[in-house]
Amino acid sequence: MSVESPILDIINLRKSFGGNEILKGIDLAVHAGETVFIIGPSGSGKSTLLRCCNRLEIPDSGTVRVDGIDLGHAATDINAMRRRIGMVFQSFNLYPHMKAIDNITLALRRVSRKSRPEADELAMAALAQVGLAEKRNAYPAELSGGQQQRIAIARALALEPKVMLFDEPTSALDPELVGSVLAVMSDMRRAGMTMVVVSHEMRFARDAADRIVFMDHGVIVEQGAPGELFAGAQHARTRAFVSQLER
Amino acid sequence: MERFVETFLKLSVITSIWPKILDGMLITVELGIVVVISGLALGLVLALVRTAQIRPVNAIIVVCVDVLRAVPPLVMVLIVYFGLPNVGLTLPSFAVLWLVLALVLAAFAEEIFWAGILSVRRGQWDAARSTGLSFIETLAFVVLPQTVRMVLPPLVNRTIAITKNTALGTVIGVPELLNQATTQVSFLSNATPLTMAAIGYLIIFVPVVLFGNWLEQRYAFRKA
Numbered sequence: 001m002s003v004e005s006p007i008l009d010i011i012n013l014r015k016s017f018g019g020n021e022i023l024k025g026i027d028l029a030v031h032a033g034e035t036v037f038i039i040g041p042s043g044s045g046k047s048t049l050l051r052c053c054n055r056l057e058i059p060d061s062g063t064v065r066v067d068g069i070d071l072g073h074a075a076t077d078i079n080a081m082r083r084r085i086g087m088v089f090q091s092f093n094l095y096p097h098m099k100a101i102d103n104i105t106l107a108l109r110r111v112s113r114k115s116r117p118e119a120d121e122l123a124m125a126a127l128a129q130v131g132l133a134e135k136r137n138a139y140p141a142e143l144s145g146g147q148q149q150r151i152a153i154a155r156a157l158a159l160e161p162k163v164m165l166f167d168e169p170t171s172a173l174d175p176e177l178v179g180s181v182l183a184v185m186s187d188m189r190r191a192g193m194t195m196v197v198v199s200h201e202m203r204f205a206r207d208a209a210d211r212i213v214f215m216d217h218g219v220i221v222e223q224g225a226p227g228e229l230f231a232g233a234q235h236a237r238t239r240a241f242v243s244q245l246e247r
Numbered sequence: 248m249e250r251f252v253e254t255f256l257k258l259s260v261i262t263s264i265w266p267k268i269l270d271g272m273l274i275t276v277e278l279g280i281v282v283v284i285s286g287l288a289l290g291l292v293l294a295l296v297r298t299a300q301i302r303p304v305n306a307i308i309v310v311c312v313d314v315l316r317a318v319p320p321l322v323m324v325l326i327v328y329f330g331l332p333n334v335g336l337t338l339p340s341f342a343v344l345w346l347v348l349a350l351v352l353a354a355f356a357e358e359i360f361w362a363g364i365l366s367v368r369r370g371q372w373d374a375a376r377s378t379g380l381s382f383i384e385t386l387a388f389v390v391l392p393q394t395v396r397m398v399l400p401p402l403v404n405r406t407i408a409i410t411k412n413t414a415l416g417t418v419i420g421v422p423e424l425l426n427q428a429t430t431q432v433s434f435l436s437n438a439t440p441l442t443m444a445a446i447g448y449l450i451i452f453v454p455v456v457l458f459g460n461w462l463e464q465r466y467a468f469r470k471a
Contacts, residue, residue: 093371095375110384159379
């Protein structure tokens, strides 16, 4: 593997639901340490694209490679690969019957085969990274939305992923809680994590993104650095969408 | 009043037949335990099999479950007990009652477990699978623990309701509590044994109801 090869490589990806083509041949390469924001109107296929990147959705055709390994290949152990692909969801999806720390250690113990002390140690490190070490014994229902989302990030981080997928990580949060989650994401970016983020946080995208990808109707309309895309989008659709968000 | 006491609470009857009533209670408890264990276990297994989404298998489960839920247990007890010997299969009455009640409980339990599994949000599956847990691991560690907490109240109610059907044993001669009592009623021409049976059922099932309540509280979700 050369240094140049992308961590996440999506080639001609297609996906339909009941005759409705959601992804119409997507090509996207994300390199190590890059933060890519995917924006676009609802129904444009952003979330489906993200879910195809760890095969929560099985694409109809096309290829997704993570760290050079084709996820769709018959010989690929998808569960082993998913450890390398962290995912954070809009609705947090913490396990409500488990304490924060057990939410994090479950996959460490079952998938990574760590002993309980080892898993606890890694989980505490991840909790510290998101600033919630003191909440180790809290149940999800005892935490704010922002705290739950940070625990969810820690759950993915503890598995030491090569790439993190964020599916509208702040859309379900009260406005005053958004900042704490974005701060954690900024820290991760500084630490060199590769991130693909579906988000409507345009101000954050402008500051944190290396590249912004605009999707509409299942295709990538255009992409570029935040400055380029916000100031001088090539396509009318992109301009219309961006101006709408900035209003 | 005297006649009432004479009919339902005759002291001489109580003192002479209580060992038989006790024997009956023992059989009822034994039957109840084996029915609850095998019925709930089978119901859970069927619900788990159903999660595999194999169409023909699921269709068979759904049909069997609907039949078992629709036909009165008494009818099934009679069919199995009096019908099976005609095809060369004679089961002891205890086994017949166990089989029928366990299957009925399994049918209801399957539906309850299945509804519980379905009500766990898809996001829970997504989150667990995205960390690399397998389907089975997700079911075992994430989905089922939530399911069991959710379905405990209906499951406890249904289990008690079906376990009380052990009284049907009386029609096929299982020497359980009601059978012992009715036998004594015909010997003694006095209803006191039935009163004793009713008290016996209270002694057996009130603790079960209390245990069910305790279980529901113990495993309810912690709320903030």
